[in-house]
Amino acid sequence: MELFELLKQGQPHRIAVTYRKQKIGEELRIWQDAKNAQLDILIGTRPAVFTPMCNLGLIIIEEEDGYGYKEEQAPYYHAREVALMRAQLGEHKVILAGRTPTLESYYAIKTKKMRYIGPEAGEDEKSEIKIVDMRQYGFSRKGARPIISPALGDRIQKALTAGKKIIIFVNRKGFAASAYCPKCGLVLTCEKCSRGLAFYSEEKKLVCNLCGLTKPLPSxxxxxxxxxxxxxxxxxxxxxxxxxxxxxxxxICRIDKEHDTLPPDAQIILATEMIFHREQVPAADVVAAIDLDKALQIVNYRGNEKLYSLVHRLKTIVRDELLIQTAMPEHYQQKEFIHFNIQKLFDAELRERKALSLPPFAHLAAVSLRGKDLEHTKRIAFEVYEKLKDKDSKVMIFEPTEGLPAKLRGKYRFNILLKAKNPFHLSDFLRKHLAGIRHSGVISTIEIDPQ
Ligand SMILES: [Zn+2]
Ligand SMILES: [Zn+2]
Known part of the structure; x- marks a missing residue:
């Protein structure tokens, strides 16, 4: 909406906005205007990429690495891929914008399929990333490491004394990771997902961070x-x-999904990723990331890429010093990371992906099977695997593995991963061999290049 106001100022263009939950009549009118050349600019969320715009000249994808571009329900699509495909079919151009390119876009730039439009990113000699090794602090009697290390605490104190601003970046929600009974040891979990519930002390409630289930803390x-x-x-x-x-x-103030007011005199800003979704992203003299290790624990080939783009974003909001607290310092100690040369990091990541033939050098498909009965779902997963196995030498297929999470919204999940050089070959293969497969009590979906 802000963009809409900005573009409208003193411009003779005909502009429209589409968004979720818009009235169907209004949406239809916009489509008709677009088709009948009655519209110059359309600003919209994900499905806007399908608008039949007359004389389409340019599609801009803002924050191309945003997760919101992937539709998680049928019809499955990725708005960025749709925009690129429309560009191949038509005459228009596509601009992918963002703070950090995705590795796919970076590769497309390297192979001259896309052009990079500044600014030039180089080695940042003056501001090294400081790694705080949390292992030196050991555990307290309760078995926990300090949340704010003495080294970081010291840095915060110095910055405050000098009248500087500090941002502390956290990737967690709620007050504590889990709630449990000290007498019998019961961990309070979500019945549907079998996952520990997060405790929100302000509201005295328990929330499942997977499915959103909320309930009051039992007495x-x-x-x-x-x-x-x-x-x-x-x-x-x-x-x-x-x-x-x-x-x-x-x-001290806090920026996350529930809190978004930022007083101008705030000295310490405690923020989650929501900080990057603000109209104006605040900067600070000292930025500290206290739990980045979680990004490394992603059991997914995109772990490194996600870590690098997150750190890259953090670098854009820091003036003096970026600190990373970690219990796994060996993952951060390479020179390219400390001086944060994203090009070198991405190049190394591309070499590794190539060696392992992972995207963008190959394409993956995840066949996900979900059912209420664990044994039944598992058996079906292996049956499907047997049917797909050894059918095509160009398609590699991996044994079924438990989903992550293994249970979500009351359903057990198993995934079968497939890999092939050509994405069209992969989807043809799945269409051909999965078409006749039906199993009662088990739902299956296919995701191409899971994020
Ligand atoms: Zn108990
Ligand atoms: Zn849940």
Whole structure:
């Protein structure tokens, strides 16, 4: 909407906006206007990429690495891929914009399929990334490492004294990672996903970060009746209350899904990824990422890419110093990372993907099978695997593995991964061999190049 206002100012263009939950009549009118050359600019969310715009000259994909471009339900599509495909069919151009290119786009630039339009990214000699090795601090009696290391605490104090701003970046929600009964050891979990629930202390509620299930914190243990529920791990709320204790004079504020006001005199900003979705992304003298290790634990070939683009984003908001707290320092110690040369990091990542034939050098398809009965779903997954196996020498197929998470919204999940050089060959193969397969009680879906 802000973009709409901006483009409208003093411009004679005919502009329209489409968005989710728009009235169907209004949406239809916009489509007709677009088709009948009654519209110059259309701003829209994901499905807008299909608009039959007359004389289409340019499609701009803002924040091309955003997760929102992939439609997770039928019809499955990726808005960026649709835009690129439309460009191949028509005459128009596509601009992919963003703070960091995806590895696919980076590869397309290298192979001259796309052109890079500045700014030139180079080695950043003056601002090294500081790695704080959390292993030196050991565990407390409760078995936890400090959330804010003494080294970071010291840096925060110095920055505050010098009148500087600090951003602490966290990737967790809620007050604590999990809630449990200290008497019988029961961990409060989501019945549908079998995953620990996150505890939000401000609202006194438990939330499943997978399916969104919310319930009040029980006053007693549902298993043994003990009247005391404990929590462990940490979330953004706990860090905030700890910061208040350590720096009682500092003005501390929090930016996440639930909190988005940023007072101009804030000294310490505690933020999740939501900070990058703001109209104006605030910058700070010192930026500290305290739990990036989670990105490395992604059991997915995109782990490194996600880590690099996140750090790249953090680099854009830091003026003096970026600190990373980690219990796995060996992952960050390479020179290219410390000086943060994203080109060299991406080049190394491309070499590795090539060696392992992973995207963008090959294409993957994940056949996902979901059912309420664990054994039944597992058996079907292996049956499907047997049917697909050894059918085509150009398609590699891997044994079924448990989904991540293994259970979601009441359904157990298994995935079969397939790999091929040519994406069209892969989808033809699946169409041909999966067409006749039907199993009661098990739903199957196919995802091409899972994110
Ligand atoms: Zn109990
Ligand atoms: Zn759940």
């Amino acid at each position: 007693a243990c549902p298993q043994c009746g003990a009247r005391y529920i404990k929590h462990k791990g940490f979330g953004i709320e706990r860090i905030k209350s700890q910061l208040h204790l350590s720096y009682p004079q500092a003005k």
